[in-house]
Amino acid sequence: EVQLVESGGGLVQPGRSLRLSCAASGFKFDDSAMHWVRQAPGKGLEWVSSISWNSFNTGYADSVKGRFTISRDNAQNLLFLHMNGLTTEDTALYFCVKDATAGLNWFDFWGLGTLVTVSS
Amino acid sequence: QSVLTQPASVSGSPRQSITISCTGTSSDVGYFKLVSWFQHHPGKAPKLVIYEDIKRPSGISDRFSGSKSGNTASLTISGLQAEDEADYYCCSYAGANTFLFGGGTRLTVL
Numbered sequence: 001e002v003q004l005v006e007s008g009g010g011l012v013q014p015g016r017s018l019r020l021s022c023a024a025s026g027f028k029f030d031d032s033a034m035h036w037v038r039q040a041p042g043k044g045l046e047w048v049s050s051i052s053w054n055s056f057n058t059g060y061a062d063s064v065k066g067r068f069t070i071s072r073d074n075a076q077n078l079l080f081l082h083m084n085g086l087t088t089e090d091t092a093l094y095f096c097v098k099d100a101t102a103g104l105n106w107f108d109f110w111g112l113g114t115l116v117t118v119s120s
Numbered sequence: 121q122s123v124l125t126q127p128a129s130v131s132g133s134p135r136q137s138i139t140i141s142c143t144g145t146s147s148d149v150g151y152f153k154l155v156s157w158f159q160h161h162p163g164k165a166p167k168l169v170i171y172e173d174i175k176r177p178s179g180i181s182d183r184f185s186g187s188k189s190g191n192t193a194s195l196t197i198s199g200l201q202a203e204d205e206a207d208y209y210c211c212s213y214a215g216a217n218t219f220l221f222g223g224g225t226r227l228t229v230l
Binding site: 035037044045046047050057058059060061095100104105106107108109110111112113 | 123154156158160164166167168171172177207209211213216217219220221222223224
């Protein structure tokens with residue numbers, strides 16, 4: 001059974017940093033690209049970042065480029081999102097999402113999310 | 121990066137059919153065969169219902185179907201049931217390792 005469990009969310013002050021983690025199980029992690037998608041309170045889904053199976057290809061939304069870094073540890077079946085320079089606009093539920101392929105194609109399984117609240 | 125355009129809400133009665141549109145551009149929806157659709161019940165994980173424009177994952181009811189014409193993709197749900205009431209989002213690969221989501225459509229089953 002595929003499982004994606006996000007962690008690392010919480011309350012953080014503007015300008016500070018946070019690292020989100022996603023523990024994957026139930027599938028061959030290094031056969032899948034991975035993604036982060038977020039949902040601000042009362043808003044729709046917003047794609048944040050993606051990484052291919054071998055970390056060679058990454059992508060970022062304009063809203064987070066230069067502040068967020070996606071990475072993965074295939075040996076530990078872990079996906080990360082390093083978030084710097086957080087603003088109140090980054091307050092959202094962050095979902096870890098599995099790609100159906102090794103490249104960046106489409107999302108076939110989602111975690112339940114971890115909540116990030118940026119507030120002073 | 122723009123958002124794909126979806127209607128904010130649609131509604132239908134049980135057993136009826138509804139269609140949700142998703143309009144992008146010739147650089148995303150119209151270029152790649154990589155439009156997917158997700159059903160999202162608040163508080164739960166979003167669920168894939170259509171991928172690669174028209175394909176249905178195993179386990180998804182055949183009441184869900186996808187189509188595409190030019191820069192507009194569509195999701196049709198036939199034989200509406202109460203449990204179909206949810207938010208629906210389209211998503212397209214947009215090139216250069218980026219993706220776009222639609223703004224979401226709230227489906228109400230009357």
